Amino acid sequence: MHMNKIKNIFQQLFSWRGEVGRGIYASTGFILFFLKWNLDRIISGYFFSITWLPYQYLLPETDLQNKKDLALILSITALPFIYIGVLLTVKRLRAIGAPTFLASLFFIPFINLIFFMALSALPNRISGSADEPPPPNWVSRLVPRTKWKSFFFSAGVSVLPCLLLLFTAVQVLHNYGLGVFVGLPFVQGVFTVLLHSCHYRRGYFHCLLIALSACCLLAICIVLFAIEGFICLTMAMFIAGPICILGASVGYFIQATYHANRMPPLILIALLFLMGFEKAKPTKPISFAVTSTIEVNAPPEIVWQNVVSFSELPPVEDWLFKTGLAYPIRAKINGTGVGAIRHCEFSTGPFVEPITVWNEPSHLRFSVTSMPQPMQEWTFYKHIEPAHLDGYFQTTQGEFRLESIHDGKTRLQGTTWYQNDLAPAHYWKVWSDFLIHRIHLRVLKHVKHLSENQSN
Secondary structure, rough: OOHHHHHHHHHHHHHOOOOOOOHHHHHHHHHHHHHHHHHHHHHHHHHEEEOHHHHHHHOOOHOOHHHHHHHHHHHHHHHHHHHHHHHHHHHHHHHHHHHHHHHHHHOOOHHHHHHOOOOOOOOOOOOOOOOOOOOOOOOOHHHOOHHHHHHHHHHHHOOOOOOOOHHHHHHHOHHHHHHHHHHHHHHHHHHHHHHHOOOOOOOHHHHHHHHHHHHHHHHHHHHHOOOOHHHHHHHHHHHHHHHHHHHHHHHHHHOOOOOHHHHHHHHHHHHHHHHHHHHOOOOOEEEEEEEEEEEEEEHHHHHHHHHOOOOOOOOOOOOOOOEOOOOOOEEEOOOOOOOEEEEEEEEEEEEEEEEEEEEOOOOOEEOEEEOOEEOOOOOOOOOOOHHHHHOOOEEEEEEEEEOOOOOOOEEEEEEEEEOOOOOOOOHHHHHHHHHHHHHHHHHHHHHHHHHHHOOO
């Protein structure tokens, strides 16, 4: 008897054949998570003096960027857990009648948690139900049966819960995390397709069309309700669009499963739970640095004077700054040496920059104790205050380095350090680095122009 139980457990965990129920799948998942966390906690604490907490699996990119040895060890120890996790996910997908290749979602951060919660809640398919229509529930009773009525109904209805989730994340939880930029578009893609297909199976491109239509409708509502402006929505769409397509693709492949019409409310609840869990993590924003360099046909002594403070810059010609993004206007300084206060005035207000390093004429460094909003949102309304403009992007310090090179010229290098509390951090880093580099060039070119005129 005991040998049969052991054999059965072994087959459940290591054999690719067969199926697993939702109870076994969920309980085994939690047990494996508990074992992996404690293993990682012992390794990181004993060998690296690092406290390892459960939330760190939610945002792996923020935790190990400067701990490569620990990351390598934890990755190696994760291999058996990954094997069992993928194996059980394949068997669970088989049990609900979904394609087993969807187990690839196991490897996508945040989405894998939504996926796990859904698989843990959905019941198994009924034997012999492959060609039977799904059992009716309150979701299928709400959705019209005709194709285009169902299309517009599903696209429109999907917007309401997504707006509520977005409002909860940014206004209640004050969090622009993976739940907003990864979880929400994925859930909307799945949700919309499953609503639309609750009576009849839909084609793949039709599923993509309704998901993207719903995504665009949500974006319009976000602007109309003054939650965000056009600039930030444009930047977000480059990540939200592809993830919405991924969600629509998942919806397409699971629409024929027997209990697919039970999934829409499940994934909404899962996303709400994970948004709260994400907010609870006590992580610090990631710090990044952006460096820009220009060559000036003037000696460092002249360039230095125009770095410390500079006259008003010419009116902006760069189309980017005409969209509402903050841009530098002038800089002035009170005092000299360490402790002097530099004020760099932008279109949205001044940066207050106490000098921390003063090595004339080669190195000027300053901290940032106060900064204005990074932009003025482009919108239909006179003025809006999106939550992300308040503290989610923070410049922490900056510096100028001047190096004398050949023929009396100067290599002028400007660097800005900043923290970004938006996720995925490395996606938003692409935008932030690009914009900061444009700001750098506006200042560096102005300093070059002033210095070369004075040198001549």
